[in-house]
Amino acid sequence: MTEPAETIAERLHAAFDSLTRAERQLADSLLQNYPVSGLGSITLVAKAAGVSTPTVARMVQKLGFTGFPDFQAELRRELEAKISDPITKHDTWVEKAPDAHILNRFTDAVMGNIRQTLTQIDIETFDRACTLLADPGQSVYVVGGRITRSLADYFFMHMQVLRADVTQIQSMSNAWVHYLLDMKPGDVVVIFDVRRYENATLKLAEMAREKGARIILFTDQWRSPVHEFADCTFCGRIVVPSAWDSSVTLMLMLEIVIAEVQEHTWASTRKRMEELEDMFDRTRFFRKFT
Structure with a gap:
């Protein structure tokens, strides 16, 4: 499985200074109980943050998503990764494992982790x-x-x-x-x-x-x-x-x-x-x- 370059939380933090006042209010709301806070309907997410539904739609597009369904699909993927147990994680990697040797695959993953973290x-x-x-x-x-x-x-x-x-x-x-x-x-x-x-x-x-x-x-x-x-x-x-x-x-x-x-x-x-x-x-x- 290929991990995304950034989680949605990381995207929110990176984009925070460029968001409008209402969008910042929405970002704060999403981060309070992340990622579960973004899994309701767009109406419920907007209501919880005290903003309009168009504000939600605009902000998810600013984060690089085509729309709210795309945004929620990524949240669900993150949630699945967050709670997955060792057996599930192993099975996922085995299914998607490339042909390269584990020495290279593991090292590449670690180096990518380091670069992104820094x-x-x-x-x-x-x-x-x-x-x-x-x-x-x-x-x-x-x-x-x-x-x-x-x-x-x-x-x-x-x-x-x-x-x-x-x-x-x-x-x-x-x-x-x-x-x-x-x-x-x-x-x-x-x-x-x-x-x-x-x-x-x-x-x-x-x-x-x-x-x-x-x-x-x-x-x-x-x-x-x-x-x-x-x-x-x-x-x-x-x-x-x-x-x-x-x-x-x-x-x-x-x-x-x-x-x-x-x-x-x-x-x-x-x-x-x-x-x-x-x-x-x-x-x-x-x-x-x-």
Whole structure:
């Protein structure tokens, strides 16, 4: 299956500045419960946004669709992709698999994901997220889900070296609620959540927001519902010719963030690294060949 260059949500964000006031109102309405918000009749979609039906028709054409039915067909395709399980994803790729070797097909898909993701990153959002993460006055919490906890582990390990007061929330345990007890206004919660979004993660985001925390979300191109509570959202494209989604793009984004936070905190980070290396030497944690 060939993935479209952009999701409708990405098209809406890219076109937002060129939309009329009524069209912006419609775009906001569509994004509030995306993509389900666009699946009613054109009359219901217009009514929910408080605009006219001609406004809906004009905006979908601005987004590159021939009309509202074409727009909804793409929304349904996105929704199907969003909720598809690993078996369904595998069967879809097998049916459409080209003759090229998997090494080439998989790599091409990943490279396309990276290119498309990087074009969608907002520089101001990136800089704001790194500034939040580098602020020594605020605690940082990191949480992932069933699959994305490996990304959370990687990010946590590096952040723990870069700065003090970093905590990993054990998302697979019912004890995650305990971490909210010490959360303060201004603290930063980094959340990883990709499709088949987890209910516990959404609830944690909601409750953390109520505590005054600021949320940095790493998600896929369809955007986790956690986006509603996030201060900074990074959407990495994840589709590859496999039953499993790819984490390559999200890992790339993480490594770039880690590198930038390191630049912000280098004076204190260098001391932490030196102390850590001394402890490694004392414990003989690593082998030395000199």
